[in-house]
Amino acid sequence: MNISDLVGRPYAEVIEELETGVQGLWASWNVNAVDLDTSREKRRYVLGMFPYPSGKPHLGHILVYSIADALARLGRFKGEEVLNPLGWDAFGLPAENAAIQNDARPEEWTATNIHDMRQQIYRTGFSFDPTRELNTSSPDFYRWTQWLFLKLYEHGHAYRTLSWVNWDPVDGTVLANEQVIDGRGWRSGAVIERRQMEQWSLRITQFAQELHDGLDELTGWSPRALSAQRSWIGRSEGAEITFAIEGTGHTVDVFSTRPETVFGASSITLAPEHPLTLELVSPEEAAKVSEYIQVSLRKTELDRQTQNTKTGVRLGRNAIHPITGDRIPIFVSDYVLSTYGSGAIMNVPAHDQRDFEFATAHDLPIPFVILPPNGQFPMAKPDRAYTGDGIMTGSGELDGLSNSAASDAAIAMLSERGVGKASVRFRLRDWSIGRQRYWGCPIPMLESPTGEWRPVPYDQLPVRLPTDVVFGVAGARSPLATSEKFRIVQTPEGEILRREVDTMDTFMDSAWYAWRFLAGSTDEAWPLSHADNWMPLDYYVGGLEHASQHLLYFRYISHFLHSIGFTPTREPVRRFLDSGLIKLGGAKMSKSKGNTVSPRDIIADYGADALRLCLLADTPFELDREWNVKTAAAKMKFLSSVWRLGGQIARTTDGRVITEAPNVSDDWSVGALAMLSEFAEAIEAAVDQRRSFHNAVALLHSFFNVIAHLTTEVGESEARAEVLNFIFQSYLKGLGLFAPHVAEALWQATTCGAGSLFSQPWVPHLQVSRSSAEVQLPVQVNGKLLTVVSVAAPSPDEELREVLPDLVGERLSSALEAGHLERVVVARGTDGRPRLVNYVVR
Structure with a gap:
């Protein structure tokens, strides 16, 4: 069709014909194609977070891609080679659940949804290169997710261990700490249970310091995104203090950010999950402690942190104070979390409010070792902890020092006695990636009859998902366990091995997909030269809710890949643009609330x-x-x-x-x-x-x-x-x-059809002569243009306010008389000349 033929007809009548016709031209001209091997000096990589294919894109998707598209199109106008791809985060629980409910295959359900979403998103006219599209549930993609896992395993980052995990009872799978929001599963909303399970984990903590320090480099990230990252990494400086356990050969290490308060410790407390809790308990207290642990593990971490009463029971053992030698009792309490520090704390009730509440509930001593600056003791029977700064007392050689100065002195004292040392701890825990679900990337590991785990050879990837699984089998660790063809492997030498039947957390897919877009047609994860030329991302656009989950994993994988020479920088994203939410009636749009708006309907209208x-x-x-x-x-x-x-x-x-x-010279x-x-x-x-x-x-x-x-x-x-x-x-x-x-x-x-607009260069920087004594000045009222008038170039604000009513005339007078003039705004260019005047009338 000839697009020019539509011009002259009413816009409302031709919208659909116009937009689909233009998209046809773009496709025929291949205007959105990118050359990954370009010789251009300037390249721009813009990426909007890829969607989960539920079949229905929402307005949030359109907002993200509208931002990314504007940045991509401007880059092309400026002569840059631009990569702006789209992919599908296609693995996940919704597809599996839909398959179970509708007696369908997850891959069929996913393919249908991708088709529907692709049509709707591409209908919006975004400048994606369709040849770069990827699908994480395709073997062509997850082959390389498995390759990445094997690289992690090869370099000691992937390991299997028995650990406490977050169990989602609705989705029937393990969740990483970052996927537990306020004690509930991030997808299901179910209250999370704590269980012990053998899991594959990744050593994200090995890069904890680098992930923390790298935030200082991210000047293109918003303060709120950086704050979310810092909160999850949770770096704390302090001391590791060792308490010997009376009558045993055991010791317990506690971490404290205030080591100077060690003299005020009146007990130590272990988390219910601490590995020594059941080992240290005395026979007399064993039944009570075991029951308490079971009750505690049914609580969410949020409940454990916010409950008003600090519960706990004694283990029937004492610890030896590392400085004074005093015997102090050992407790187990659910307000102590295994996910912070060492899972054990020293209780300093006089100077920590939670410890104060615990000591009050259990009738423990509350010795003050920090005096307020006025040097006076708190009340005889205190009703709260004193957590401010002050002067040390009752601390031997530390007495008289400020508590801040005493911190380093206390660490030195502990170190000299061999019972402590300076330490840095992180809230961040290793990333548990095993999931007991079907629709995910199989973990490429094999178990021998002796329990030894071996990696699947690289040349045998991908390990494909089986199609003969049975869902909902009682006692099966996961649906993959129901497929004998998948589970049992016989080597050429006749050895019988068993495949891992867990699949990977879907965040593994999004943690590396930015590099897969660089693959081109090569039979490798991506050419190193492409990573050198295109990474890190220039712009990454998505929701802030991903700052403490996906982006943490994305940065970790980038740090790992950099450490083994597969990407040029540690940090994968120069500028992260975290878009806000689109609300309806003040509430976030969601299917469950029934307040979503379909982009398809808006586009149609x-x-x-x-x-x-x-x-x-x-x-x-x-x-x-x-x-x-x-x-x-x-x-x-x-x-x-x-x-x-x-x-x-x-x-x-x-x-x-x-x-x-x-080339003109007249003033107009x-x-x-x-x-x-x-x-x-x-x-x-x-x-x-x-x-x-x-x-x-x-x-x-x-x-x-x-x-x-x-x-x-x-x-x-x-x-x-x-x-x-x-x-x-x-x-x-x-x-x-x-x-x-x-x-x-x-x-x-x-x-007259001279090629695509988007193959043109940007507006040239005009060397317009500014020697003219006059400028053309737009005059607005409440942002609406009245007229453009010629005024003297150097006119000060006061002079403009005086002459404009006469220059503009009755139209301005009528507008001013229609309301109250609040102010006159004069906008000026970098050269000081007036460029616009706006009258604000209410």
Whole structure:
């Protein structure tokens, strides 16, 4: 079809035909293709977090990809080779559950959903290269997930151990700590149980310090994303203190961030999961302690941390204070967590509120060893701990020191006596990746009859998922265990081995998929040269909720790959753009609440361009925004105005692509080109430097009003007409970042089909002569353009406020009389010349 034939017809009538026709042109021209082996010096890798194929994309997907698409298209305009791919996070529990419920195969359910989502997402006109699309449930992908696991195993990062795990009783699988939100499963919402189980884990803690320190390099990340990462890594400095256990050969190590308070320790307490809890308990207390542990393990970590009463029972053993030699009792209590420190604490009730509550409940001594700065003891019968700074007392040679100075002295004292040392601990725990589900990547490990684990040879990958599994078999560790063909392996030498029947956490797929997009057609995970040229990501766009899960794993895998020479930098993402939520009625959209809005419906009513514009308008991308369909209607109305004016301009053009600004000297042309130059520089800075997409959309509105005004002043002048055509063609490039269909169609109409708009260079940096004594100044009221007037270039604000009413005339007077003038805003360019005046009237 000839897109230009649509120009002149009402925009509302041609939206679908226009947008699908333009997409057909893009496909025929292959405008979104990327050359991974490009010789261009500048490359840009933009990635929106890939979706789970549920079959129904939501507005959050469209917001993320609208942001990524604007960045990708600007990169192409600027002459960069741009990679902006789409993939499918296709493994996961929903597909498996749907298969069980509907007697379908997970791969069939997933393939159908991918087909539906692909159609809807591509209908929005994003500039994805379809040849780069990937699917994590394809053997072509998970072969390399298994390859990555074997690399981790080969370098000592993957190991199997008996450990306490978070068990989701609804999804029937283990979850990593980061997948437990407020004590509940991140997908199911079920209350998490604690169990012991043999699991495959990854040594993410081996890079804990590097992951913490690397956050200082991430200047392109928001403070809230960095804060989420720091919180989960949880670095704490302090001391490891060793308590000998009376009458045994055992010792217990505790970690404290306040080692100077060791003199105030009146007991030590172990977590229910601590490996020595049951070993140290006396015979007299064994039954009571065992019962307490069972009750504790049924509680969530959140409940254990927030419960008002600090419960606990004595083990019937004493520890020896490492400095004083005093005997102090040992307890087990569920407020102590095995996921922090060493799973054991020294109770210092006078200077820790939780310890104070515990000591009060169990009638333990509360010795104060830090005096307030006034040197006075707290009340005789304290009702709370003193947690402030002060002066040491009752601490031997530390007395008289400030508690901050005493911290280092206490560590030195403990070290000299061989009962302690300086230590750094992390909240972060190794990543448990084994899942007792079917629809995931098989773990490529084999167990020998003697219990030895061996890796599957690289040349035997992929280990494919079996198709003969039975779901819901009682006693089966996972569905894979029901397939004898899968589970039993006979070597050429006749040895019988058993495959691992757990599958990998689906976060393993997303932890490395950015590199797989670089694979091209090579028979390897990715060429090292591609990683060198394209990593780290220039822009990564997604929700903040992934900052403490996916992004932590993504960074860990990147640190690992860098350590073995497979990627050029430790950090995988230069700039992470964490988008806000889209809400309806003040609540987050969700299927369970029945408050979702279908992008397909909005596109059908208003068009893809209007949807993209309204999602980015008015609100900074990182803030939550309330969905209002009236905004989509308003953006369609705006595009309709652009469409009409574009058609008018197209009828007066000679069909040329004007690549350079016309050489002009009259004040009207100089002023018009100066305004274009300021617009182009402002929208480029808004998108590529400040990521102020809402400001960029506002610039599209305001500069369109300028163009509309300039159109009325062209008259019969051919020179002015050429200037106007150049300005409008340049404007379409800015519009194309957010409304690519309308921009492409009008480009075709004004240039008589001279190739795609998106194969053109960005608006040239105009060397417009600024020697003119006057500038063309847009005058607005409440952001709406009234007119453009010529004013003296160096006019100060006061002078403009004085002369503009006379220059603009009755239109301004009427607007001012219609309300109360709150203020007059004068915007100036970097050269100090006025560029816009806006009257704010209420």
